[in-house]
Amino acid sequence: MVAAELRDVTVHIDTGRWSETVLDAVSLAVPEGRITALIGESGCGKSMAAAALTGLLPATAQRSGQVLVDGTVAHGRPELRAIGYAPQDGVTAFKPGEAVGAQLRDLEEIHRHWSVERACAAAGYPAEVFDLLPRQHSGGQIQRAALAAALLPSPRILVADEPTASLDAENAYRVWKTLREYADEGAAVLVITQDVPMLAATGVADRMAVMRAGRILVEDSAAAVAALDNPYVQGFFREG
Ligand SMILES: Nc1ncnc2c1ncn2[C@@H]1O[C@H](COP(=O)(O)OP(=O)(O)OP(=O)(O)O)[C@@H](O)[C@H]1O
Incomplete structure (x- = not known):
């Protein structure tokens, strides 16, 4: 069953100095029991799609189309708060002036689902850096902390924006195994x-x-996408 869905979502951003259509009629389904990987060139709108799904679009964004959770239209952040979200920049998942370990303990207390120990082990977040402020972490450490924070409430729907981007192969593998x-x-x-x-x-x-220039080019099984005879798509499958 499809748990979360973007249906024909267009997002236009007008900052006053410039304006851009960052999502163009995007439809994307996120089914239960499945990992859906969203890929595409830098700046094509992947994070905007995640923001639309989690109700976290910038204030300057105008959205048309629908966001659905369990087939029901959601109208904004309050209805989408239950979707777990690990942002691309892990620092933004935390309050700046408080140690990350203490913030994880607070989430454990509030939600009473996963323990901090379980979430940190799953994300590979090391206990040695618990007492540091978010900005005192390395990029990879705070990324893993953000994933731990997203897992703590044990959400039925989880959106992770480049959770392995700053990780070495061993830690990246652990994160993929957890997901x-x-x-x-x-x-x-x-x-x-x-x-x-x-x-x-x-x-x-x-x-x-696969996204390109604000649009979904193809959405299919991983095997079908890998087999596509399309140079743009095949470019992502080659080792950088
Ligand atoms: N807060 C914002 N306000 C206005 N425009 C934004 C904002 N964030 C991103 N954009 C614009 O939206 C477009 C899509 O950006 P997005 O972050 O979704 O790309 P992406 O595919 O996730 O890229 P990357 O792989 O580099 O993270 C870009 O043109 C970007 O300049």
Whole structure:
């Protein structure tokens, strides 16, 4: 069953100094028990698609089309708050002036689903840096902390924006394994990623959606996308 969905979503951003259509009639389904990988060139709108799905579009954005959760139209952030979200810049997942470990403990207390220990082990976030402020973390450490924070409430729908971008191969593998296990438990997982050769080699993603210039070019099983005779798509499957 499709847990979350963008249906014909167009997002136009007008900052006053410039304006741009960042999503152009995007339809994207995120089914239960599956990992859907969203791929595409830099700036094509992947993070905007995640923002539309989680109700976190910039204030300057105008959106048309629909966001659906379990087939019901959601009208904004309050209805989409239950979707777990690990942002591309992990620092933004935390308050700046408080140690990350303490903030994770607060989430554990509020939600009472996963323990901090379980979430940190799943994300590979090391306990040694618990007492540091968000900005005192390395890029890879705060990215893993943000994933731990997103997992703590045990959301049925999880959106992770480039969760392995700053990680070495071993930690990246651990994160992919965690996401696979999480989807196997029934969650609907959407992952924005550049790790396409790794996904192809391990078969960890079930589905892929490819974006270009604000549009979805193709959305299909990972195997079908990998087999597409399209130079833009094939470019993502080659080792950089
Ligand atoms: N807060 C914002 N306000 C206005 N425009 C934005 C904002 N964030 C992103 N954009 C614009 O929206 C477009 C899509 O950006 P987006 O971040 O979704 O790309 P992306 O595919 O995730 O790129 P990357 O792989 O580099 O992270 C870009 O043209 C970008 O300049």
